[in-house]
Amino acid sequence: MYQTLLVTTENKTCIITLNRPDKLNALNQTLLSELKAAFTQALADSEVKSIIITGAGEKAFAAGADIQEFVGLDAQQASNLANNGHIIFGMIENSPKPVVAAVNGFALGGGCELAMACHLRIASENAKFGQPEVKLGLIPGYGGTQRLVQYIGKTKALELILTTDMITANDAYILGLVNYVVPQHELLNKCKEILAKIHAQSPNAVYLAIKSVNAYFDDNKNGFEEEIKNFGQCFTHNDFKEGVSAFLEKRKPNF
Ligand code: COA
Numbered sequence: 001m002y003q004t005l006l007v008t009t010e011n012k013t014c015i016i017t018l019n020r021p022d023k024l025n026a027l028n029q030t031l032l033s034e035l036k037a038a039f040t041q042a043l044a045d046s047e048v049k050s051i052i053i054t055g056a057g058e059k060a061f062a063a064g065a066d067i068q069e070f071v072g073l074d075a076q077q078a079s080n081l082a083n084n085g086h087i088i089f090g091m092i093e094n095s096p097k098p099v100v101a102a103v104n105g106f107a108l109g110g111g112c113e114l115a116m117a118c119h120l121r122i123a124s125e126n127a128k129f130g131q132p133e134v135k136l137g138l139i140p141g142y143g144g145t146q147r148l149v150q151y152i153g154k155t156k157a158l159e160l161i162l163t164t165d166m167i168t169a170n171d172a173y174i175l176g177l178v179n180y181v182v183p184q185h186e187l188l189n190k191c192k193e194i195l196a197k198i199h200a201q202s203p204n205a206v207y208l209a210i211k212s213v214n215a216y217f218d219d220n221k222n223g224f225e226e227e228i229k230n231f232g233q234c235f236t237h238n239d240f241k242e243g244v245s246a247f248l249e250k251r252k253p254n255f
Helices: 029-044 075-093 110-117 144-163 169-175 184-199 203-215 223-234 238-248
Strands: 005-010 013-018 050-055 060-062 099-103 106-108 120-124 128-130 180-182
Touching (some): 005 029, 013 029, 013 184, 029 050, 029 075, 050 060, 050 110, 050 184, 060 110, 075 110, 099 184, 106 110, 110 128, 120 169, 120 184, 169 180, 180 184, 203 223, 203 238
Parallel strands (some): 099 120, 120 180
Antiparallel strands (some): 005 013
16 A cells, blocks of 8 residues: 555556645655555566556646755755666666556656656646756756657757756657657557557567667667677577467467
């Protein structure tokens, strides 16, 4: 039982709902540690094939880190706080199971950063994205200066971070920040529809594909070498035998 999350599992998808709607689902430390725990549990649960992260209510996915918790922090405490967020968001980004952000409203600051740590982002039409930290005398601290550049390029990333402008879901789509924009009442169904396609694939290959794509952005790895290694690894797994047999036998694979 969590104080700040709702967690349910439907059709092999764990849905984690950030549940502080009166604070626009702002990410306080309790929520972040509960998110880490719920996520760890979803990864360990063999009945769970994928994860959706969304926000409670119709207004916000998450309106950022909880600003109230910043009061009185010194530099070291603030760096520790940022580091903690990096660990959790890194865990999401490197998850072997696909993770979709169902962005149902404001995704600001840490909320935008959380959505960016997920593998796919589906936005409702009312969603708004932004990194407003410099307005507070801060910079993005949960990966925003890096992942926003990765997704939309330096030109627009710097504009959004420096002006603190919020962008609409449609603009986020045009910039390549989100995969789809749908009416709010269709948001979860759209996520589930995409995940149903992924559930039909080899979980091992899905994991190795995520790992290989992520290697592109990892300075400590050569992405091409990582791909070669992971390609070879596919051949050691039963999913490969099943996938190829199913193709040759003209049937659907059963992973
Ligand atoms: N941290 C803590 N509390 C937050 C919050 C945050 N990041 N974002 C919103 N809240 C709280 C508000 O303080 C308010 O609480 P209250 O009712 O106890 O006063 C409640 O959530 C509702 O927000 P409110 O500002 O009244 O809603 P709004 O519709 O007028 O404005 C926003 C919505 C998103 C524009 C506005 O809440 C906002 O600018 N939030 C901060 C965004 C931000 O700077 N994020 C980066 C943080 S590093």
